[in-house]
Amino acid sequence: MSGEAEALPEFRFEAEVIYWRGPSPFFFVPVPPAEAETLKGVMKAVTYGWGMIPVGATIGGVAFTTALFPKDGTYFLPLKDKVRRKANITAGDKVIVEMAIRPQRG
Incomplete structure (x- = not known):
């Protein structure tokens, strides 16, 4: 990818929270x-x-930043307790995730 000219993909998907x-x-x-x-x-x-990808995400109106990590052929979006409590979600809940890659500037 050559700088700012190429837009990074943004995502919106539904998935189940796992523990x-x-x-x-x-x-x-x-x-x-x-x-x-x-x-x-x-x-x-x-x-x-280590394959970590920095992202900004929103679930249930709660915005947060984190890093995806590769696992079992996909990536896992970590949910801190603070985020889960604010969004009122737990394991087994289906959530809609809006997510954008936020590359490190260096």
Whole structure:
């Protein structure tokens, strides 16, 4: 990608919140396959390492910034407790995510 001339994709999708019981339990929204493929196409231009992609997202009117991380052929959108409480969401809830890539400036 060559600078500001090329617009980064924005996303809007519905997905189910999951609770991952791994070594560090956390809530996530897995990115659907079609959107994950688009992310894979721009990942090298926007990652700051380990495949992490910085994004701004909105769920239920709550805006936040975070970083997607690659997992099981897709990307996971982490949901901090503060975001979940404000949006009143938990595991098993279907949510609509509006998301835009926010590359690091350096």
